[in-house]
Amino acid sequence: MNSERYRARGVSPQKEDVHAALRDADRGLFPQAFCKLMPDVLGRDAGQVLAMHADGAGTKAALAYVAWREWGDAAVFRGIAQDALVMNIDDLLCVGATGPFLLSNTIGRNARLVPGEVLGALLAGYDDACAAYAGWGLAVHATGGETADVGDLVRTLIVDATVTTRLPRDAVVSNADVKPGDVIIGLASDGQAAWEREPNSGIGSNGLTSARHDLLHADYARRYPESCEPELPAHLRYCGPYHLHDPLPGSTLSVGRALLSPTRSYAPLLKPLLDGRRGLISALVHCTGGGQTKCRHAGRGVHYVKDSPFPPPALFHAIREVTGTPWAELYQVFNMGHRMEVIGDAALLPALEELGREHHIAVRQVGHCEANTDPARNRVTITAPDGELVTYE
Amino acid sequence: MNSERYRARGVSPQKEDVHAALRDADRGLFPQAFCKLMPDVLGRDAGQVLAMHADGAGTKAALAYVAWREWGDAAVFRGIAQDALVMNIDDLLCVGATGPFLLSNTIGRNARLVPGEVLGALLAGYDDACAAYAGWGLAVHATGGETADVGDLVRTLIVDATVTTRLPRDAVVSNADVKPGDVIIGLASDGQAAWEREPNSGIGSNGLTSARHDLLHADYARRYPESCEPELPAHLRYCGPYHLHDPLPGSTLSVGRALLSPTRSYAPLLKPLLDGRRGLISALVHCTGGGQTKCRHAGRGVHYVKDSPFPPPALFHAIREVTGTPWAELYQVFNMGHRMEVIGDAALLPALEELGREHHIAVRQVGHCEANTDPARNRVTITAPDGELVTYE
Numbered sequence: 001m002n003s004e005r006y007r008a009r010g011v012s013p014q015k016e017d018v019h020a021a022l023r024d025a026d027r028g029l030f031p032q033a034f035c036k037l038m039p040d041v042l043g044r045d046a047g048q049v050l051a052m053h054a055d056g057a058g059t060k061a062a063l064a065y066v067a068w069r070e071w072g073d074a075a076v077f078r079g080i081a082q083d084a085l086v087m088n089i090d091d092l093l094c095v096g097a098t099g100p101f102l103l104s105n106t107i108g109r110n111a112r113l114v115p116g117e118v119l120g121a122l123l124a125g126y127d128d129a130c131a132a133y134a135g136w137g138l139a140v141h142a143t144g145g146e147t148a149d150v151g152d153l154v155r156t157l158i159v160d161a162t163v164t165t166r167l168p169r170d171a172v173v174s175n176a177d178v179k180p181g182d183v184i185i186g187l188a189s190d191g192q193a194a195w196e197r198e199p200n201s202g203i204g205s206n207g208l209t210s211a212r213h214d215l216l217h218a219d220y221a222r223r224y225p226e227s228c229e230p231e232l233p234a235h236l237r238y239c240g241p242y243h244l245h246d247p248l249p250g251s252t253l254s255v256g257r258a259l260l261s262p263t264r265s266y267a268p269l270l271k272p273l274l275d276g277r278r279g280l281i282s283a284l285v286h287c288t289g290g291g292q293t294k295c296r297h298a299g300r301g302v303h304y305v306k307d308s309p310f311p312p313p314a315l316f317h318a319i320r321e322v323t324g325t326p327w328a329e330l331y332q333v334f335n336m337g338h339r340m341e342v343i344g345d346a347a348l349l350p351a352l353e354e355l356g357r358e359h360h361i362a363v364r365q366v367g368h369c370e371a372n373t374d375p376a377r378n379r380v381t382i383t384a385p386d387g388e389l390v391t392y393e
Numbered sequence: 394m395n396s397e398r399y400r401a402r403g404v405s406p407q408k409e410d411v412h413a414a415l416r417d418a419d420r421g422l423f424p425q426a427f428c429k430l431m432p433d434v435l436g437r438d439a440g441q442v443l444a445m446h447a448d449g450a451g452t453k454a455a456l457a458y459v460a461w462r463e464w465g466d467a468a469v470f471r472g473i474a475q476d477a478l479v480m481n482i483d484d485l486l487c488v489g490a491t492g493p494f495l496l497s498n499t500i501g502r503n504a505r506l507v508p509g510e511v512l513g514a515l516l517a518g519y520d521d522a523c524a525a526y527a528g529w530g531l532a533v534h535a536t537g538g539e540t541a542d543v544g545d546l547v548r549t550l551i552v553d554a555t556v557t558t559r560l561p562r563d564a565v566v567s568n569a570d571v572k573p574g575d576v577i578i579g580l581a582s583d584g585q586a587a588w589e590r591e592p593n594s595g596i597g598s599n600g601l602t603s604a605r606h607d608l609l610h611a612d613y614a615r616r617y618p619e620s621c622e623p624e625l626p627a628h629l630r631y632c633g634p635y636h637l638h639d640p641l642p643g644s645t646l647s648v649g650r651a652l653l654s655p656t657r658s659y660a661p662l663l664k665p666l667l668d669g670r671r672g673l674i675s676a677l678v679h680c681t682g683g684g685q686t687k688c689r690h691a692g693r694g695v696h697y698v699k700d701s702p703f704p705p706p707a708l709f710h711a712i713r714e715v716t717g718t719p720w721a722e723l724y725q726v727f728n729m730g731h732r733m734e735v736i737g738d739a740a741l742l743p744a745l746e747e748l749g750r751e752h753h754i755a756v757r758q759v760g761h762c763e764a765n766t767d768p769a770r771n772r773v774t775i776t777a778p779d780g781e782l783v784t785y786e
Contacts (some may be wrong), residue, residue: 010544017509021516023538027650034590036537041493042443042559043578050435051560052497052536057544104445104555106499110403110622116410123414125749144418147411151403151451152602152621154483158546159541162555163499164445166435176740188718209545228545229503230623 032238034094055087056160074121077260081125084161086263094284096173097139102164105145109157159388175283180298182369186338188362190313201258201315215240250314266340292331306367310337327384427487448480449553467514473654474518475555479656487677489566492531495557498538502550568676571692575762579731581755583706594651594708600726608633643707659733673738685724694768699760703730720777
């Protein structure tokens, strides 16, 4: 993996040092669950567990800043709020939580560059996303937050969200009991879901540092030096062929709209699944940081064989074309076609296919689980579009 | 107020545009309470309310970065974690919450500049601060958090915390009912509390952008350009006379240690006060952003007469000496001597004096409340050390 390229961009590819710093951290009541779960110390109910979860829109905010300056419309920041919220709620769906949720948002900005108009669009975006979740039967209550003026820390703006929820202990999806024979079902990250106003590129909120710099033209480094680290060498900084308005090959979207596609929530599929078929689910995996290798943290002694993944959406194809990045790296940074994975009984497939048809989200069995040769460790094998077998262990 | 100086530094002095963006935001069950309070949507107990609160260490993190690079000891970041946590818990103490609390931490960093050693010190600092709160009878449970590598957004690092808690509805300090005749009691921000390892300058986590640039020498702009906005004009950027190791006039601390004094918690005084004398309290005000004018949001038709404030601690004196900033601005940006204010019945004074003696924190009556001439608005008058009367309305 070309980790020096990441490091030079101020990103640690596998966050090894973060994991080292957290080595001794308590992993909670269900150590393999997708989010840390704690005893209900607030309500003191032994039948309930609590989760508090944090995530954000990451460097997608810098791209939204550039697009806002180019296009003159702050509405692009509504999508950034959606990114920050969905990154949290869809993680929490993976432990079986379906709300109510409490949302707190944190914005750090350079007040010289980022005016109230942008804050207004972010808050409106949170409102819109909360309303969408309400429509799918998940209550998300905004509790306020903090907007800090920290121009000495933040070049443009950083957008984070934290979500608290409680759920019955017996409703937890623990991700501990993945079995040989379990199917792996992918929920597509691209296409146009029933509620989406335009097609979604599928990118979500991961890998945006790479995707932005590798695809976009050096013009943006000149026009908006504040949108990236100024010390980046020229060959790593906006070193791509595209401008925001250029059409994305193989897509009806422009490159800019594709990179800014708001992160899709899978709540409309997962909520009814959790309500009706929780017992069939072995694991739920939100394929964010770590991409298609993220399932490695579920179960033990499992070989995840993904022999039928979705064909990579156009945006990931473009990244491969432009950068020549090998499959092994692409599958580790981007979701490459499905950002949510349901692992469990084969009977889940027709149920999810039905929900997918209803909500216009492609659903397919992307693979299955086998016993790994090493019973203490997990392994992932992905069949790339050209037939190459990519293995992680 | 010299607001252009703030704006040029990427700070909006009174966050007017933030307040405008939030104009229509729901203020919760107790609209004047120091933090937003919500119905208990998690536990569905009508006798309980929930709060979720976010705050951070702000630009103090950039100063810690400089000190770490100069001194070679990452332990300075332990204080930054304490800053982020105390800014939250002490805000929540002001609504009457005494825990249990759930803590989530968010760190955004440039992984090229900020290694795992710094993350380790921050996490250790959170652990230390949680242990200190436990010793004072407040349970703070760490739920994990998010460390994002976002070098394109963050020059060095940004450290934020979010805290969730629940409390009985009848324990809420609503800050709504301040009465003429109420006393205003200040809890000193400087000195050395019983548990502090060195004297505290009193600065807390507010006004650090100003204090840092106005006191520190231009050498730091040359050595650590990543510790501030590079576009800042030279006369605003590290434009002071001091180096970190220089003695602070009138103090045993160096300028660097004084600027980095970790934010003191007032829990050891407020917890027993809330347990035993809650009924005597009209309002609790954490004098953070807005400094000594922050009480303006409590009560209605009140004239806050602060005719006997603490003498300004040495660090604030130094800022006044170096910058010539008028009192009216200093009292609005810095706490100037007490960072916590207890407003209510005169019988609170001997109780707090007793607790202050026990914990080595100076306590004094700094003023009293009168009926304001305009019954719909509040007013604050502060008697500065030279006798000048400073008024805010």
